[in-house]
Amino acid sequence: xxxxxxxxIEAYLGGDLNSEEKKQFELIMSDDIELQKKVKLANEIxxxxxxxxxxxxxxxxxxxxxxxxxxxxxxxxxxxxSKILDAGKRYKNPQSKFKSKRLIAAVxxxxxxxxxxxxxxxxxxxxxDLYAKYYSDNDLPSLLKRSGQNDFLSxxxxxxxxxxxxxxITFFKEYLKENDDPILYSYIGISYLEIGxxxxxxxxxxxxxxxxxxxxxxxxxxxxxxxxKINDTIKLRKTLSKIIKxxxxxxxxxxxxxxxxxx
Amino acid sequence: xxKLGNDHYLEGLLSGDESVIDLIYKKNFQxxxxxxxxxxxxxxxxxxxxxxALFQLIVRLKIRKFEITSSFEGYIFTVCKNLWRKxxxxxxxxxxxxxxxxxxxxxxxxxxxxxxxxxxELFEEKINQLSDNCIKLLKDYFNKVSYDIIVxxxxxxxxxxxxxxxxxxxxxxxxxxxxxSKYQDLS
Numbered sequence: 001x002x003x004x005x006x007x008x009i010e011a012y013l014g015g016d017l018n019s020e021e022k023k024q025f026e027l028i029m030s031d032d033i034e035l036q037k038k039v040k041l042a043n044e045i046x047x048x049x050x051x052x053x054x055x056x057x058x059x060x061x062x063x064x065x066x067x068x069x070x071x072x073x074x075x076x077x078x079x080x081x082s083k084i085l086d087a088g089k090r091y092k093n094p095q096s097k098f099k100s101k102r103l104i105a106a107v108x109x110x111x112x113x114x115x116x117x118x119x120x121x122x123x124x125x126x127x128x129d130l131y132a133k134y135y136s137d138n139d140l141p142s143l144l145k146r147s148g149q150n151d152f153l154s155x156x157x158x159x160x161x162x163x164x165x166x167x168x169i170t171f172f173k174e175y176l177k178e179n180d181d182p183i184l185y186s187y188i189g190i191s192y193l194e195i196g197x198x199x200x201x202x203x204x205x206x207x208x209x210x211x212x213x214x215x216x217x218x219x220x221x222x223x224x225x226x227x228x229k230i231n232d233t234i235k236l237r238k239t240l241s242k243i244i245k246x247x248x249x250x251x252x253x254x255x256x257x258x259x260x261x262x263x
Numbered sequence: 264x265x266k267l268g269n270d271h272y273l274e275g276l277l278s279g280d281e282s283v284i285d286l287i288y289k290k291n292f293q294x295x296x297x298x299x300x301x302x303x304x305x306x307x308x309x310x311x312x313x314x315x316a317l318f319q320l321i322v323r324l325k326i327r328k329f330e331i332t333s334s335f336e337g338y339i340f341t342v343c344k345n346l347w348r349k350x351x352x353x354x355x356x357x358x359x360x361x362x363x364x365x366x367x368x369x370x371x372x373x374x375x376x377x378x379x380x381x382x383x384e385l386f387e388e389k390i391n392q393l394s395d396n397c398i399k400l401l402k403d404y405f406n407k408v409s410y411d412i413i414v415x416x417x418x419x420x421x422x423x424x425x426x427x428x429x430x431x432x433x434x435x436x437x438x439x440x441x442x443x444s445k446y447q448d449l450s
Contacts, residue, residue: 037450044382044386045436050405051405054345054348054352056349062378068370077321084317087284087288088288088313091289
């Protein structure tokens with residue numbers, strides 16, 4: 001029936017031989033090493049071409065296998081293997097790296113914020129409405145250098161930034177009891193202004209104005225803002241006029257603009 | 264940008280360079296993971312397969328006459344696919360022979376697969392030496408395309424002709440494989 005041995009091998013591997021034929025074929029094969037090899041190769045080819053199957057190599061005694069296994073047992077191979085496993089852990093769980101990266105980012109962010117506040121405190125910003133346009137806590141002198149040294153001042157600044165003006169005033173006053181720092185009057189004045197106490201705001205701005213601080217001209221600007229806020233245009237013009245008398249005064253240019261705007 | 268060559272990866276692997284191994288992970292693991300997940304595997308399966316593939320690559324580089332002829336990525340993907348096929352076969356068998364305890368020594372697992380992978384590569388190489396017609400025919404035949412369709416697709420006069428052609432192609436393939444000294448080494 002099977003003229004060609006290849007076809008017979010195929011039938012054998014495909015399970016197409018009846019039990020009698022199968023027995024007979026296996027008997028022939030047991031005496032024929034060449035036939036055994038042929039069957040083995042045909043089986044391997046079939047497995048290869050049937051992609052879903054994978055033929056496991058059961059031959060445990062080849063020299064190639066021994067050579068491979070000896071190397072796998074070596075220290076060198078063990079070391080490399082552990083390096084691969086470590087890379088897997090790093091890939092799966094990059095947290096240790098990530099955490100420190102996040103920490104660095106957070107510290108960097110604090111630095112940026114601190115830097116920006118310093119810059120912005122000196123710079124002026126502008127918005128639409130006149131008061132909103134001209135008022136900016138960025139106009140307040142920087143206290144960053146001082147805050148690291150004094151607990152009252154740090155707490156005062158913290159409260160001020162959190163818009164808790166009453167608390168801020170309390171801390172600033174405590175600070176002033178021990179420190180001669182006229183700059184603080186600007187913060188206290190603005191805090192009073194924010195809580196609607198213009199009288200006390202004015203007192204504090206005047207304290208700054210009459211101080212020897214190099215920032216005393218800023219007091220004129222804060223007073224202008226205050227008059228702008230309470231819509232006292234007469235006093236506003238008067239104060240702005242004082243600013244524009246001296247070009248070295250704080251916000252000299254802005255004062256000119258604001259004067260034109262209220263006129 | 265200059266594409267990193269195979270040598271860069273291979274040298275890094277062999278020297279255990281962490282940054283290279285990390286880069287290999289970064290560039291290759293995701294595709295292996297999606298393949299294995301699509302084929303009934305888990306992250307842990309993908310991890311084990313990928314790490315075995317890298318380790319076995321090192322073993323081959325160290326003690327077998329071996330060089331990657333395709334891209335590094337292509338090689339790793341193929342090996343992982345084969346490793347996963349073997350693993351799935353094993354799991355199927357395990358389900359069938361419930362209760363059978365399998366004791367496979369670690370070294371044995373790697374050596375078996377390395378030799379099987381080498382045979383797989385040799386067979387692929389030889390298949391590609393066949394005529395295009397033979398390659399297509401064998402693929403159809405082993406993908407269980409019916410003889411009717413094969414006869415039509417290849418313009419054969421009868422099913423018997425198709426049958427004969429399949430055998431001829433297989434015979435030719437067997438001859439090519441047998442002739443290669445690498446096969447003698449593997450069997």
